Structure formats: C-alpha cells, structure tokens
Amino acid sequence: MLAHPALDDIRLEHVLHALSDPIRLRIVRQMAVASAGLACSYFELPVAKSTLTHHFRVLRESGVIHQIYRGTAKLNELRADDLEKLFPGLLDSVLRAAGEEAARLPGPRPAR
Amino acid sequence: MLAHPALDDIRLEHVLHALSDPIRLRIVRQMAVASAGLACSYFELPVAKSTLTHHFRVLRESGVIHQIYRGTAKLNELRADDLEKLFPGLLDSVLRAAGEEAARLPGPRPAR
Numbered sequence: 001m002l003a004h005p006a007l008d009d010i011r012l013e014h015v016l017h018a019l020s021d022p023i024r025l026r027i028v029r030q031m032a033v034a035s036a037g038l039a040c041s042y043f044e045l046p047v048a049k050s051t052l053t054h055h056f057r058v059l060r061e062s063g064v065i066h067q068i069y070r071g072t073a074k075l076n077e078l079r080a081d082d083l084e085k086l087f088p089g090l091l092d093s094v095l096r097a098a099g100e101e102a103a104r105l106p107g108p109r110p111a112r
Numbered sequence: 113m114l115a116h117p118a119l120d121d122i123r124l125e126h127v128l129h130a131l132s133d134p135i136r137l138r139i140v141r142q143m144a145v146a147s148a149g150l151a152c153s154y155f156e157l158p159v160a161k162s163t164l165t166h167h168f169r170v171l172r173e174s175g176v177i178h179q180i181y182r183g184t185a186k187l188n189e190l191r192a193d194d195l196e197k198l199f200p201g202l203l204d205s206v207l208r209a210a211g212e213e214a215a216r217l218p219g220p221r222p223a224r
Contacts, residue, residue, distance in 0.1 A: 016132035101123070
C-alpha cells in the first residue's frame with residue numbers, strides 16, 4: 001500500500017513543484033490522454049529506471065497521481081478530479097501550456 | 113541592467129518551479145493586485161533580506177516578473193501579459209488556487 005496525501009493535504013506548492021520538471025511533465029501529459037492506469041514500464045523516457053521511480057514518487061507524494069499495485073507492477077493514474085476540485089483550471093492550463101511548448105521547441109526525440 | 117528572458121526563452125517548467133515556493137507565491141499574489149511596480153522593501157515577509165533577493169531573482173530569471181532599477185531600489189512587476197500569451201490561463205488559475213489555499217489553511221500571520 002503506497003502513501004497518498006488526502007485531498008485536504010494536497011498543497012499547491014507541492015503540485016507546482018511536481019509539475020516543474022520536464023520528465024514529470026511528459027509523464028503527466030501521457031497520463032492525461034490515457035483511458036486507464038498505466039504501468040511505469042509504459043513510459044519510454046530518457047532516464048534510468050531508478051530516476052523514473054523517483055519522479056513517480058514525487059508525483060504521488062504531491063497528490064498529482066495515484067499509484068496502485070497490480071501484482072508486481074504499479075499502475076499510475078492522474079488525480080485529475082481531485083486537482084480540479086482543489087485548483088480549478090490549473091491542470092488543464094498546465095497541460096495545454098506543456099503541449100504548446102512541446103510543439104514549439106525542438107524536442108529530444110527525432111521529428112516524426 | 114538586469115537580465116530577463118525574452119518571451120521565447122521563457123519555459124513552462126521554470127515558471128512552475130518559480131511558483132512552487134510559498135514565499136514566492138505570496139510575492140506574486142501581492143504583485144497581482146498592485147497597480148504599479150513594487151519595491152522589494154514593500155514586501156513584508158518572514159525571511160532574511162538576502163533570501164528575499166534570491167526569491168526575486170528566481171522570479172525574474174524564470175520570466176515571472178520584471179525588475180527595473182529606480183535609483184537604488186528595484187521595482188518589481190508581474191509579466192502577466194507575457195505569461196498569458198505563452199501559457200493562457202495558467203497564472204490566473206495559480207493565483208486563484210493560491211488565494212483559496214491561503215484562505216483554507218492556517219497562515220503564518222495572526223488572523224486579521
């Protein structure tokens with residue numbers, strides 16, 4: 001059982017910090033378009049596995065994502081409803097801004 | 113002359129990082145309701161002057177605020193229009209969320 005902050009314990013500054021890292025932003029953007037929980041192994045990102053685990057922990061402990069064990073895998077889901085309740089419009093504006101920035105800037109992946 | 117990022121050089125992750133600190137959030141909230149540039153000495157915050165200078169620098173270098181010298185004082189203004197252009201709705205949702213969180217939580221200052 002992994003520790004998650006209750007709704008009342010989620011803090012804006014922790015959420016903003018969690019979202020202020022480019023790798024974590026990419027994770028959150030991918031979750032935002034997923035219809036179900038995603039395993040950590042789903043995410044192909046240019047970082048070591050231990051680093052990825054750290055990023056998921058920051059996202060969970062700040063209240064941005066929910067992680068549950070399914071067998072030995074962790075499934076990850078955005079706490080979009082909780083965040084919307086606490087900070088209306090925030091996640092949407094961050095996701096939109098992140099999408100536009102990714103389109104505007106040369107990314108680390110080859111084009112197409 | 114203080115260095116400021118040009119509009120195209122402002123990055124979402126740097127802005128979110130700048131906003132992810134409670135002291136910097138309080139500074140930004142005060143600037144948001146000010147009609148003109150505010151001197152650093154305007155802000156009464158429970159931190160040392162050197163710490164405050166650091167916070168203003170983080171805000172400036174991320175593109176959140178504009179600082180200009182007026183004599184020996186620095187005047188500070190939010191780059192609200194620039195941020196709105198780059199990240200529509202983001203600053204507003206952060207300011208609203210920060211205001212609600214400040215009202216919801218027991219603050220460091222005495223009530224009233």
